[in-house]
Amino acid sequence: MKVESKYDIIIAGGGLSGLSLAWYLAKGGYKGEVLVVDSTFAPTNDKTWCFWTNKEPPFREIIYKKWKKTWVSVLDYSTFRYLNEYSYYCIRSGDFREYVLRELKRHKNFDLLEENILDFSANKNKAVLLTKGGDTFLADYIFQSVMKPKNLDTSQIKYPLLQHFLGWEIEACETAFDPETFTIMDFDDEFSPGVGFMYVLPFTQTKALFEFTVFSDKVLDKKVYKKKIKHYLYHTYGLDKEHYEVRRKEYGEIPMEDRPHIPLYESNIINLGSAGGMTKPSTGYTFTRIQDYTQKLAQNLIQGFDPLPPRPSKFKYRYYDLLLLHILSNSTSDSLRVFHSLFKKNSLDDILRFLGEETTFTQDLKIMSSVPYIPFFKAIGNNLKR
Numbered sequence: 001m002k003v004e005s006k007y008d009i010i011i012a013g014g015g016l017s018g019l020s021l022a023w024y025l026a027k028g029g030y031k032g033e034v035l036v037v038d039s040t041f042a043p044t045n046d047k048t049w050c051f052w053t054n055k056e057p058p059f060r061e062i063i064y065k066k067w068k069k070t071w072v073s074v075l076d077y078s079t080f081r082y083l084n085e086y087s088y089y090c091i092r093s094g095d096f097r098e099y100v101l102r103e104l105k106r107h108k109n110f111d112l113l114e115e116n117i118l119d120f121s122a123n124k125n126k127a128v129l130l131t132k133g134g135d136t137f138l139a140d141y142i143f144q145s146v147m148k149p150k151n152l153d154t155s156q157i158k159y160p161l162l163q164h165f166l167g168w169e170i171e172a173c174e175t176a177f178d179p180e181t182f183t184i185m186d187f188d189d190e191f192s193p194g195v196g197f198m199y200v201l202p203f204t205q206t207k208a209l210f211e212f213t214v215f216s217d218k219v220l221d222k223k224v225y226k227k228k229i230k231h232y233l234y235h236t237y238g239l240d241k242e243h244y245e246v247r248r249k250e251y252g253e254i255p256m257e258d259r260p261h262i263p264l265y266e267s268n269i270i271n272l273g274s275a276g277g278m279t280k281p282s283t284g285y286t287f288t289r290i291q292d293y294t295q296k297l298a299q300n301l302i303q304g305f306d307p308l309p310p311r312p313s314k315f316k317y318r319y320y321d322l323l324l325l326h327i328l329s330n331s332t333s334d335s336l337r338v339f340h341s342l343f344k345k346n347s348l349d350d351i352l353r354f355l356g357e358e359t360t361f362t363q364d365l366k367i368m369s370s371v372p373y374i375p376f377f378k379a380i381g382n383n384l385k386r
């Protein structure tokens with residue numbers, strides 16, 4: 001079958017970034033014709049998205065859990081820390097998809113199509129989406145989160161780091177967790193190569209997600225993450241395999257590289273989401289950046305303007321990221337010392353403000369002066385030319 005259909009906007013990829021854009025367009029009263037394409041719209045809970053904010057959180061109605069208290073442990077520093085200004089939230093990808101799709105189905109100008117996307121092309125007037133089935137769809141603009149930028153030159157990437165993790169959502173047969181306290185980072189000080197830590201999201205006294213997470217350039221055999229989780233459950237909570245069931249697994253590889261900023265796939269085709277490089281390189285967090293951008297983009301389109309292309313972070317934050325990536329890539333012991341000082345000498349609110357790129361220069365200086373200088377001097381020396 002060969003179909004050629006025309007839309008004002010095509011959203012290619014109905015994951016976090018594509019559906020966020022669709023949501024803000026629909027809720028803002030966008031009047032144009034919109035097509036959203038994904039290989040499947042089935043609501044799978046394959047991702048648990050967490051983020052922090054000191055404002056009204058997006059998608060409040062489907063927030064699965066909120067925390068104000070965390071546990072952190074690195075080297076000889078292990079403690080509870082409190083969030084005052086910020087809160088840490090979690091949304092499950094299945095809930096998000098179901099919620100947004102329900103809304104889109106109420107809007108006659110939004111079409112949903114389950115198809116595999118093969119490629120895109122563009123001429124100066126129209127952007128074209130080609131499906132694997134051979135159909136073509138035309139639009140003024142395509143917003144795509146399914147393909148890496150076409151002209152991505154990987155030789156320009158100096159630190160090809162990944163944040164990789166395996167998570168087990170477990171149900172314990174007896175009360176085991178404090179649902180008010182999540183574990184932001186419990187470092188495995190012996191782990192190498194790379195930096196390894198456990199991240200724990202307790203949902204109830206018996207249900208929690210345990211993710212063994214590593215910052216390094218190579219993923220591990222799945223057995224290694226599993227062993228780490230089992231070991232942690234036993235040594236931290238006294239739970240062996242008779243005491244819990246694994247209800248769900250979550251695996252991720254999030255790019256933490258210093259990728260060049262490439263806003264366009266081609267003219268009139270704009271890159272969104274992880275494929276579009278919206279992940280903060282030094283942390284892997286992407287959720288808030290996607291919300292900030294898609295919200296502004298939707299407002300722009302609703303007002304009838306040309307789409308606002310995604311902008312890179314401010315120079316200072318890109319530079320800080322580069323320094324942190326250098327340390328994470330080159331020395332596990334220096335990385336642990338940096339995290340140790342960062343957590344010990346700063347409030348969690350200040351750290352999150354810094355990682356969320358909301359700091360003044362004075363606040364940056366306070367954070368930078370709290371961490372050991374030598375690893376940063378080495379990193380600066382290595383990045384003078386960038």
Ligand SMILES: Cc1cc2nc3c(=O)[nH]c(=O)nc-3n(C[C@H](O)[C@H](O)[C@H](O)COP(=O)(O)OP(=O)(O)OC[C@H]3O[C@@H](n4cnc5c(N)ncnc54)[C@H](O)[C@@H]3O)c2cc1C
Pocket residue numbers: 012013014015016017018037038039040046047048049050051115116117118145146147250251252253254272273274275276284285286287288
């Ligand atoms: C397991 C996991 C957990 C994460 N947790 C967090 C977190 O806690 N906080 C945070 O800030 N970030 C997190 N991230 C990073 C980031 O927020 C997510 O990856 C987020 O889903 C990125 O949104 P996206 O729209 O770019 O990609 P996706 O949400 O992956 O959407 C891409 C969509 O494109 C579709 N698609 C792909 N190829 C094709 C094709 N050829 N044809 C048709 N459709 C196609 C897919 O089906 C998918 O629906 C996590 C990532 C992972 C993998």
